[in-house]
Amino acid sequence: MPDPLRLGIAGLGTVGAGVVGIALRHAELLAARAGRPIAVTAVSARDRTRDRGLDLSAFAWEDDPVALARRPDVDVFVELMGGEGGAALAATEAALAAGKDVVTANKAMLAHHGQRLAEAAEARGAVIRFEAAVAGGIPVVKVLTEGLAGNVITRVMGVMNGTCNYILTRMEASGLPYAEVFAEADALGYLEADPNLDVGGIDAGHKLSLLAAIAFGTQVSFSEVELEGIGAVTIEDIRQAADMGFRIKLLGVAQMTGRGLEQRMSPCLVPADSPLGQLQGGTNMVVIEGDSVGQLVLRGAGAGRGPTASAVMADVIDLARGFRVSTFGRPAASLAPARPARATAPAAYYLRMALIDKPGALAKVAAVLGDAGVSIDRMRQYGHAEPTAPVLIVTHKTTRDALDHALVRLPATGVVVGSPVAIRIEVV
Amino acid sequence: MPDPLRLGIAGLGTVGAGVVGIALRHAELLAARAGRPIAVTAVSARDRTRDRGLDLSAFAWEDDPVALARRPDVDVFVELMGGEGGAALAATEAALAAGKDVVTANKAMLAHHGQRLAEAAEARGAVIRFEAAVAGGIPVVKVLTEGLAGNVITRVMGVMNGTCNYILTRMEASGLPYAEVFAEADALGYLEADPNLDVGGIDAGHKLSLLAAIAFGTQVSFSEVELEGIGAVTIEDIRQAADMGFRIKLLGVAQMTGRGLEQRMSPCLVPADSPLGQLQGGTNMVVIEGDSVGQLVLRGAGAGRGPTASAVMADVIDLARGFRVSTFGRPAASLAPARPARATAPAAYYLRMALIDKPGALAKVAAVLGDAGVSIDRMRQYGHAEPTAPVLIVTHKTTRDALDHALVRLPATGVVVGSPVAIRIEVV
Secondary structure, three states: OOOEEEEEEEEHHHHHHHHHHHHHHHHHHHHHHOOOOOOEEEEOOOOOOOOOOOOOOOOOOEEEHHHHHHHHOEEEEEEEEOOOHHHHHHHHHHHOOOOOEEOOOHHHHHHHHHHHHHHHHHHOOOOOEEEEEHOOOOOOOHHHHHHHHOOOEEEEEEOOHHHHHHHHHHHHHHOHHHHHHHHHHHHOOOOOOOHHHHHOHHHEEEHHHHHHHHHHHHHOOOHHEEOOOOOOOOOOHHHHHOOOEEEEEEEEEEEOOEEEEEEEEEEEEOOOOOOOOOOOEEEEOOOEEOOEEEEEEEEOOOOOOHHHHHHHHHHHHHHHHHOOOOOOOOOHHOOOOOEEOOOOOOOOOEEEEEEOOHHHHHHHHHHHHHHOOOOEEEEOOOOOOOOEEEEEEOOOOOOHHHHHHHHHHOOOOOOOEEEEEEEEEEEO | OOOOOOEEEOOOOHHHHHHHHHHHHHHHHHHHHHHOEEEEEEEEEOOOOOOOOOOOOOOEEEOOOHHHOOOOOOEEEEEEOOOOOHHHHHHHHHHHHHHEEEOOOOHHHHHHHHHHHHHHHHHOOOOOHHHHHHHOOOOOHHHHHOOOOOOOOEEEEEEEHHHHHHHHHHHHHOOOOOHHHHHHHOOOOOOOOOOHHHOOHHHHHHOOOOHHHHHHHHHOHHHEEEEEOOOOOHHHHHHHHHHOOEEEEEEEEEEOOOOOEEEEEEEEEOOOOOOOOOOOOOOOEEEEEEEOOEEEEEEEEEOHHHHHHHHHHHHHHHHHHHOOOOOOOOOOOOOOOEEEEEOOOOOOEEEEEEEEEOOHHHHHHHHHHHHOOOOOEEEOOOOOOOOEEEEEEEOOOHHHHHHHHHHHOHHOOOOOOEEEEEEEOOOO
C-alpha cells in the first residue's frame, strides 16, 4: 500500500468534526477509492476540551493553526475555521508557503483573497481546492472546472444560501411577514452570527464570485457583485408574484456580456414551475449553461455537516489520487481582470405600485413607461378598500437603464403613491 | 507550452463530428484549461467521402480503427463508433494493448465487457474514461467517481433514456396510445436502429449497470439488471396515475440491500411534483443518495451532438491534466462480483384491475391482498359504462414477493376480469 495522504485539519466545528468522522468511519473505503490511505495526523481548534463526540487522541494537537499548517507530517492543510482573514488566512498562507496543498470551505477568504492565494499556491507548486465553499454538498466546483471544461460557459445561476431560501419559502407558505420569519430562523439557529452575511446576500455573493472566476476565466471580483439582500422582500410581493405564476428567490446570476462580466445576487422572480421556482427550503440549486452542454441543473443540500464534509473529502481524495488543477481551472496568471458590467442583459421586470384611484392614473403610468421604451406584457389592477389602487405590471424585456429612466419619472405623474417596487424576472 | 495531447478519433457520426468541432473551435480555451494543447491527429470512419461540415484535411485518415488505435502519434484513442463488440471492441482492445488511454461513449461495450477492459487497461497502466456513455451531457460518472467519493452510496436512480421519456410525456400530453406515439418518435428519427434498445430499456439498463459498478464497487453486471421496457404502458395507466398524483417514468434504480445488489430498469410511478416526476421530454435526470451528501439531483441533456461531445471533451481534458482514475473508481481487481438481489426493497405499488360489477367484488380483492400481507393505502373505483368496474389501488409498502403472492390468487376470486396491472411506486 502506498504512503498515506496526511491531513492537518484546522477547525473542528460542524464541518471539521464531519470530516474527521468520515475519515475514521470509512477509512477502508476511502483508501480503496483513493488508492492510498487518508490519514488525519494533526488537528487544531480553539477549544481543546470541548466534547465533539470524536476520539481525537490519535491525532497531534496544535493550538496554533499556523503551526499545524507547517507541520512536516502534514501533506494537505484542511482549513475549516472560516472567516475572511485572521487565523484562517494566516494559516493558509503558511501552508502554501511551505508548498502544501490546501483544501478549504472558506468562501469569504477566497472571494477576497482568491487571486493572491492562487498565485501563491502556483508559485510553490501547490494547489487549493474549495468544493465545500460553494453550494455545500453539490460538487459544482468540480462540475464547472472539470466536467464542463470543454464548454464556453454562457451563464451560471444559483440559489446558494439555504437560509434565505428557507425564509422566502416559509414566508410564502405561512403568509408571515419577513421580520417574523427572520426571527423564527434566528431562533432555529439558521442564521450566521452576522445575519447580514445571509440575508444581505454576502455569503451567496462570495460563492457566485468564485463560480464566475472558473466559468469565465476572470480574476475573482467579489467587490463587483451587485448585491441586494432579501430584507426588502414583502409578503405582498411574494403573494402577487405567486398570483402571476412566479416565485421570489435570492438568485445569483453571472454572465459574460458584450460589455463585460455581469454578476448579480438579488431577489428575482422565477417561473413557479421552473426547477429554480420549485426549490423549497434550505436546498441549493445551481444552473449552468454552456455552448455544447446546454443547460445543466444541480440540486442538493447546500449546508450541514454531512454534505459539506462530503465536499471536503472529495477534494482530499482528488489530491490523494494525484489530481492537480489550478485553483480557478487555469493558471492564476492567465486569469483576466474582470471588466464589470452592471445589469446590461435585458430582462423582464415585475413592478408593483400604488396608484391614486382616479380616472387616467393608469394611462399616465403607461405613458411614462412607453416613453422610456418599456413595454407592458401583462398588467393587473386589484380590487381594494384603500384610497389607492395596487397595480402589478410585468414588462417585456427591457434594460435596467430604460426601467430606471421610467421609475425616476413616475413621481412627476402625481398619481403614484410611495415608491414602486421593481424586481427582475429571470427566465431559466 | 508542453506537448499536445494527441487524439485519434474513431467514428465521425453526430458525436465524433461534435468532438472534432469543439477541438477546432475552442483550441485556445481548451489549451488554457488543460495546460497543454488538445490536438486531433488522426480520424477514422466508415465513409471517408461523406460531408460532415468539417475540414478534416489536417488529420491523418485510417480506414481501419484498429490501425488508428495503434498509431504512434495517438496518445488517446477516442472510441465513438458504438456497438457492443465488433470494430469498437477490437480497436479499444488494440489501444489498451498498446498502453493508450481510451475515451469512449460506448455504454453497450462497457456494460458487456467493462470488467475485462478495465483489467486490460490497468495491466498496461492505461485508463478508460466514459463520461459520455451515461446520461449524455450530465457529468454523472465524474460526480459519482470523484465528487461523491467520500460517501457510501445508498441508491442511484435515473431517467436515462430520452426517447422513452419523450414517448411517455408525449402520451400524457396528447392522450395518444403508445403505438401511435412510438410511430411519431420513429418518424422523427428519435429511435435507435433497433428500437428495442430504447423502448425495451436496454440502453438505459446499460447505463444503470455502469453507475452501479461505480457506486457499489461491484463488477459491472448488466445481465443481472431486471429489465422491463415501456411497451406495455397504457394511456389508461398514465391517466389514472396522473389522477392520483403520479407520473410514469422508465426509471432505473440501483441499490445495495442486505441481500445483495438490486438493479432495476422498469416503468415506475413517481410523485408528479418530485424532480423526477417533473422531467419532461428528452431530458435526463440522475438522483444519487449518499450517507453524507444526502440526495443530489442532476438534470441535463441526455443525448445529442453538443452534450455528448461536451462529456467526451471533459474526459479528454482530464487526461490532458494528468488525472488518472480507475475505470470504475477503484482498481478492477478489487471490484466484487455483484451478488444480485431481485426487488427485495419494499415499495408501494399501483394496481389497476377491472372487477365484475356486483356487490362484494371489491371485498374479495381486498381479502386476497390482506391475506398476502399487502395493505391498501388508497383506492378508487370509477364510474363506468361497461359491465366491469375499473378499480385503482395504491398499496402501502410491500415486498414484490407478497404482491406476486396476491396477484396469482386474484383470478380465483372470480371477480377480476383480465390481468391486473401492477407498477412499482418509487418515492424520491
